[in-house]
Amino acid sequence: MKETVQKGLQSVGDHSKIKQWKTVGGGDINRSFYVQTENSEYFIKGNQDVPPHFFKAEAEGLRQIQETNTISVPRVHYYDEPETGQEAVIIMDWIKTGHKDVSEPLGHQLAHMHRHTKDAYGFHSPTFVGELDQPNTWSDSWLTYYRDFRLKGQLDYGQSTGTITGDRYHSLTALLERLDEWIPHHPSASLLHGDLWGGNWMNGADGKPYLIDPSVLYGDHAFEMAFTELFGGFSPAFYKAYEDVLPLPAEYENQKPLYQLFYLLVHLNMFGEIYGGSVDRILKRYIG
Incomplete structure (x- = not known):
């Protein structure tokens, strides 16, 4: 999976070295990771048991919401649409959590x-x-x-x-x-x-x-x-x-x-x- 992620990051212009990679919570369906490169921080989800358009649908939904200019969503940097059974990933901004009541x-x-x-x-x-x-x-x-x-x-x-x-x-x-x-x-x-x-x-x-x-x-x-x-x-x-x-x-x-x-x-x-x-x-x- 790291190779898939690196290719995805390079495709959006982040060619820097991965400094940190750790598993994080992200729901019951996908495997989720925090990835820090020399340039930025990312939240990455991966799955092998989903249809090719699984992460495309998520990215499109986030885009629809973002275009209303009303409420924030994570920026999507990359997603792929591999054949069913192959590794699929989506790469987004890492959102740091806060403590203020919003x-x-x-x-x-x-x-x-x-x-x-x-x-x-x-x-x-x-x-x-x-x-x-x-x-x-x-x-x-x-x-x-x-x-x-x-x-x-x-x-x-x-x-x-x-x-x-x-x-x-x-x-x-x-x-x-x-x-x-x-x-x-x-x-x-x-x-x-x-x-x-x-x-x-x-x-x-x-x-x-x-x-x-x-x-x-x-x-x-x-x-x-x-x-x-x-x-x-x-x-x-x-x-x-x-x-x-x-x-x-x-x-x-x-x-x-x-x-x-x-x-x-x-x-x-x-x-x-x-x-x-x-x-x-x-x-x-x-x-x-």
């Missing part, structure tokens, strides 16, 4: 990011949620996109692997048929991070919040905010700051479990039945 700027800046909109829902290329493929397309209806490309996608995957069967399958199918009772067709199509839990933002030493590991799409900003409430990692100051800029809809509390359902299905399909009870409680609430 909850308010995180809320403000995320809301301003969400004010960047398109006239369609979805995304122009496939992405990933965790290690699962996320096919995308453009749709003129958020309800259609969310139902067919998010919830139904996870239903089909879970049916094929045996995590969604029997009563759970029938309840989820019934929910999809009635989804228009709760999910709107035409909310604002905001740029969303797409995987925003507490582990996917950083408190920078420069006093700025940073978003990392996106799975971007354009959709209802309430979808993003519902996920922030699912696993914690965000303070009351964050939510207040967010709503000072972009209030949530009056229907949010009733929509929230349906938006969280997608991420719970993803976790059910990735990690198993430990998430089954949470999925079933949401289905029971809406379907009975």
